[in-house]
Amino acid sequence: MSAPSVVDFPMAVSPAAAAALPPWPEVVRWLRAPERRHAADVLRATRRPFVQPRCGVGDHDRMLELLGALEQAGPGLLSVTIDSHTRLGRFDTAARVLRERPADLNGYPLPAHGWERGRDLVAAVGVPLEVRHGSPEARDLFAYTLASGITSFEGGGIGYNLPYCKDVPLRDSLESWREIDTACGELAAEGVLVDREFFGTLTGVLMPPSTSLACALLEARLAADAGVRCLSIAYPQSGEVYQDTAALRAITALAARYLPAHVEVHVVLHEFMGVFPRCPGCAEALILFGALTARLGGAAKVINKTTQEASGIPTAAANARGIRSAQLGLSPLLDFIALDEGLIAEECGWIQREVAELLDPVLEGGDPLSRIVSAFARGTLDVPFSASVHARGSVVPGRDARGAVRYRDFGGLPFSPAVRAHNDSHLRRGRPDLLAVLSADINHFAAGRSCERCAADPTWRA
Amino acid sequence: MAEQRLVLLGVAASDAHAVANRLIAMHLRQAGFEVVNLGTCTPLPEFAAALRLHPGAEAVLIGSLNGHAHADLRELPDLRAKGELRRPVIVGGNLAVGQASAAEAERRLLDLGVDHVLRDAVELVPLLDSLRAKVAV
Numbered sequence: 016m017s018a019p020s021v022v023d024f025p026m027a028v029s030p031a032a033a034a035a036l037p038p039w040p041e042v043v044r045w046l047r048a049p050e051r052r053h054a055a056d057v058l059r060a061t062r063r064p065f066v067q068p069r070c071g072v073g074d075h076d077r078m079l080e081l082l083g084a085l086e087q088a089g090p091g092l093l094s095v096t097i098d099s100h101t102r103l104g105r106f107d108t109a110a111r112v113l114r115e116r117p118a119d120l121n122g123y124p125l126p127a128h129g130w131e132r133g134r135d136l137v138a139a140v141g142v143p144l145e146v147r148h149g150s151p152e153a154r155d156l157f158a159y160t161l162a163s164g165i166t167s168f169e170g171g172g173i174g175y176n177l178p179y180c181k182d183v184p185l186r187d188s189l190e191s192w193r194e195i196d197t198a199c200g201e202l203a204a205e206g207v208l209v210d211r212e213f214f215g216t217l218t219g220v221l222m223p224p225s226t227s228l229a230c231a232l233l234e235a236r237l238a239a240d241a242g243v244r245c246l247s248i249a250y251p252q253s254g255e256v257y258q259d260t261a262a263l264r265a266i267t268a269l270a271a272r273y274l275p276a277h278v279e280v281h282v283v284l285h286e287f288m289g290v291f292p293r294c295p296g297c298a299e300a301l302i303l304f305g306a307l308t309a310r311l312g313g314a315a316k317v318i319n320k321t322t323q324e325a326s327g328i329p330t331a332a333a334n335a336r337g338i339r340s341a342q343l344g345l346s347p348l349l350d351f352i353a354l355d356e357g358l359i360a361e362e363c364g365w366i367q368r369e370v371a372e373l374l375d376p377v378l379e380g381g382d383p384l385s386r387i388v389s390a391f392a393r394g395t396l397d398v399p400f401s402a403s404v405h406a407r408g409s410v411v412p413g414r415d416a417r418g419a420v421r422y423r424d425f426g427g428l429p430f431s432p433a434v435r436a437h438n439d440s441h442l443r444r445g446r447p448d449l450l451a452v453l454s455a456d457i458n459h460f461a462a463g464r465s466c467e468r469c470a471a472d473p474t475w476r477a
Numbered sequence: 478m479a480e481q482r483l484v485l486l487g488v489a490a491s492d493a494h495a496v497a498n499r500l501i502a503m504h505l506r507q508a509g510f511e512v513v514n515l516g517t518c519t520p521l522p523e524f525a526a527a528l529r530l531h532p533g534a535e536a537v538l539i540g541s542l543n544g545h546a547h548a549d550l551r552e553l554p555d556l557r558a559k560g561e562l563r564r565p566v567i568v569g570g571n572l573a574v575g576q577a578s579a580a581e582a583e584r585r586l587l588d589l590g591v592d593h594v595l596r597d598a599v600e601l602v603p604l605l606d607s608l609r610a611k612v613a614v
Contacts, residue, residue, distance in 0.1 A: 072575075099491040099543050103518070108491075112548050121544045121574045149493070179493045181518040220496045327544060328575045402495040402517040450503045457496065 024158055025201045026194035031106075032155040036130060036162045045134075045164055046207045054143045054167030055208040055245045057091050058281045058316070064309045065091025066317050066341045068334050069147060073098065073113055073120030075132050079139050084331040086140045088338035091316060092167065093140055095133075097148035097156065098122035103180060104152065121328060122148075125159050133163025145169060145212065149179040151188040157195045161202075167210040168195070169249075171234030173387070174214035177403045185388045185405050192234070193241050193384070200242015211238050212247035212283065218400040219288040220457055221412035222251050223420050224262040225369030226398060232273050232374060233387055233396075239278045240383075246274070249283035249318065252305045254460060255419035259284070260354060261362035263312025268363075269370055273378070284309040284317050286341070290461040291324035297463025298322040299340050306344025311354060317341055325461075362419075365437055372430050394427025411449070414456040415441040423452075479509075483534045484605065485527050485564075487515030489541040489549035497570070498540055501598050508602050521552045525561040535612075536565045536605060544574035546586060553590045565608055569595035 023039035036042070045051075057065070067090055072078050082093055098120040100109040109124035125133055125146065137144055145167035146160045153170055160168055169175075172189030199209040215231035216222065231248045238246060248266050252259050263282055270280040286305035292298045302320050309317040321329040321337035329337070343349075373396060377386045390396040394407040401408035409426035421442040422428070425435065463469030484505060488498050495517050502514045513531055515523060524537050541549060546568060556562050568591050573582035583594045593604060 099493075099545060100548070103491060105491070108548065119545070119548060119574055178495070181493070181516055218495060327571050327573070330575070400496045400499055402493040404516070408495075450500065450507055453503075454500060457500075 025198040026154050026157070028155050028158045032126070032158055035126075036158055042162050043202065043205055043207065046161065046166060046202065047205060051164060051166075052141075052143045053208060054092055054145055054210040055279075057143055058210060058245070058247065059279070061091065061315050063347075064284075064306070064314045064317050064345055066306070066319050066338050066345070067092040067094060067145070068319055068338055069094050069096045070334060071096030071098065071122035071147075072328075073117035073122070073124060075128055075135070077117075078123050078136065081331050081334075082136060082140050085335055085338065086142060088335040089342065090142060090338055092145055093142050094145050094147045095125065095136060095165070096122045097146065097150070098124050099149070100124070101126060101156065102149040104150065104155075106155075125163065126155060130159050130162035133159060133165065137164045143167065145210070149175055151176040151180050151183040152191040154191055154194055157198070161198075166207060167212065169212040169214055171211075171213045171231075171238070173230045173234055174217055177398050177401050177406045178214075178216075178218045180403060182404055185391055186384070189237065189384050189387065193237060196238040196241035196243045199238070199244075203242060203244045208245050209243070210245045210247055210281075211243045212249055213238075215249045216251035216285045216288050217398050218402065219251065220400055221289065221414070221420050222253070222399070223410075223412050223422055224250065224253065224258060224265075224366050225373060226410070227251060228262065228265060228269060228366065228370050229373040229396065230398065232269055232370065233377065233383070235270070235280070236273055236378070237384060239274050243278070245279050245281075246270075247281040247283050247315070249285055251285040252287045252308055253418070253420045254287055254289075254301075254304075255414075255417055256304075256308055256311065257354060257358050257362050257417075258419040259308045260312040261359050262366055263309070263314050264359070265363050265366045265370070267313070268367060272371075273374060281315040282313060284312065284314040286317060286320040287460060290458050291320060292460055292463040292469065293325040294463045294466060294469050295322040296466045297460075297469050298324060300463075300465035301460055302337055302340040303344035306341040307349060307352065310345050310349070311352070317345070365434070369430065369434055372434060373428065376429060395429045397426045397428060411453075412456075413442055413452065414459060417441075418459060481511050482509065482605075482609075483511045483513065483531060484536050484538055485513050485515065485524060485531065485534045486538045487519035487524060487527075487540070488517040489539055489543075489546055490518060490520040491545045491549050492541050492543045493517045494540070494542040494570075497542065497598070501538070501540065501601070504598065505602070510605075521550060521556055521562070525556050528562060528564060534564060535609060536567055537562060538601070539566065539568045541568060541570040541572060544571055546570065546572045546582070547589065550586065550589055550591065557590055565592040566590070567593045567595060567601070567604065569598060569601070
């Protein structure tokens with residue numbers, strides 16, 4: 016018997032994964048087959064934004080049913096959302112729960128099922144799949160993803176570390192993602208374009224746009240340097256339409272400035288990621304609003320939400336309905352809706368300036384990976400509400416009177432006096448009772464803002 | 478001078494949701510508690526070790542928003558049998574995957590030895606006060 020093919024893969028995978036997976040040349044042959052449809056092809060062909068749902072359940076047959084049900088709703092891509100045990104590399108726990116009570120898994124444990132079943136998922140639907148997860152170190156999962164025939168993979172060393180785990184050093188996560196990106200470069204040379212998506216949503220709550228874009232662009236830059244050719248940069252809807260439109264448009268301008276000219280960049284909007292309304296009507300309105308924002312901002316795709324968002328992972332029916340609600344927001348019927356371009360341009364200018372003040376000190380110097388690690392240690396890069404001890408988490412965000420997300424406390428961010436003054440002109444800083452103010456900002460949409468019943472009684476629960 | 482009240486706080490092992498954890502810590506500190514916050518992704522043995530280090534803690538508060546509460550807390554009976562975590566264990570959050578019944582998820586956690594399951598963080602301080610009153614009697 017030959018030894019496990021660890022050396023075959025262009026990145027380090029565990030001996031267990033190497034033993035379970037087909038040899039690398041066979042993976043490449045499978046991916047290169049002309050009948051494969053790739054996420055990159057869908058992204059390139061898109062004219063109006065398309066909708067992509069999250070979806071993942073533990074049991075394989077139920078996952079096949081879920082994908083089939085959601086395909087009926089007409090998404091541009093479908094997701095394989097991975098469970099949190101697998102995300103943290105606890106493959107054994109995921110396998111045990113899969114055996115004992117698959118319904119207890121909050122996603123699809125791809126390694127526990129194996130790559131052959133991954134290929135079943137791909138074969139079951141007519142649209143390409145993306146693997147979405149939250150793994151700080153994802154080399155094994157990426158190997159299973161490729162062996163399954165899936166060529167779209169979310170994550171990066173910042174956005175899949177700081178929000179998703181407590182104590183994985185940034186250097187470790189960034190170096191492991193560099194191996195993934197290097198493998199994408201090798202595949203590109205073989206003619207297989209892997210779409211790599213960066214999770215600018217970060218911790219998902221009150222994310223200042225410049226923090227989101229700076230982190231995603233740093234990951235995109237490292238990925239491009241490692242050989243990735245197809246990059247998707249995702250931004251989370253704040254819920255203030257001028258700010259969101261400006262942030263989405265800023266992505267293209269910032270990519271031109273910070274990324275090499277030979278890469279392609281796709282803009283992604285995450286529908287509102289914070290506390291969702293429990294009222295189904297208000298939730299549906301928020302979903303439609305998010306999609307409309309994506310159209311105004313020129314996004315390629317929308318990662319959508321559902322009316323059951325407030326109470327956990329949605330049923331297939333609710334998820335399909337969420338796709339259709341988002342499609343209504345993208346409809347040409349609403350193309351008459353336009354915003355004040357002057358306000359957008361002003362907001363867009365400030366966002367780009369803030370991002371530049373965060374990125375330039377990191378990128379002007381030696382090895383960007385090391386400089387990212389030290390910037391987070393110093394607090395000159397930071398994220399609010401960090402799950403990880405490897406970011407300071409000393410930045411405090413807040414909403415201004417319009418609902419736009421600003422910096423309530425800059426922490427150690429190296430902003431100029433002009434940026435600080437502009438921010439402070441929108442949001443008075445240092446208000447007392449931070450808990451009450453933060454809770455109100457976080458719950459901005461929780462009581463709904465669109466139906467009379469919720470307006471009259473914010474505590475009403477559907 | 479009033480005695481300083483102390484609680485241990487953290488998020489279950491497979492769960493990285495930090496926001497509610499931070500807000501609850503802020504809320505408890507405003508209510509006068511000293512909070513040892515173990516943060517996200519905290520396995521039960523880490524709670525047990527923290528309790529050995531802070532034996533004055535009056536309760537162990539565990540948040541779980543990703544639906545994996547049961548799998549993340551399944552070592553509780555073993556740890557209790559070894560004499561660990563002998564304080565009220567209070568769990569709150571979104572406790573089961575999907576749209577499953579909250580009552581069933583709550584029952585399974587109580588069967589595991591969790592002492593109290595809360596649906597809303599505002600119930601936390603009143604519960605801690607009532608537990609303390611019982612101890613005082």
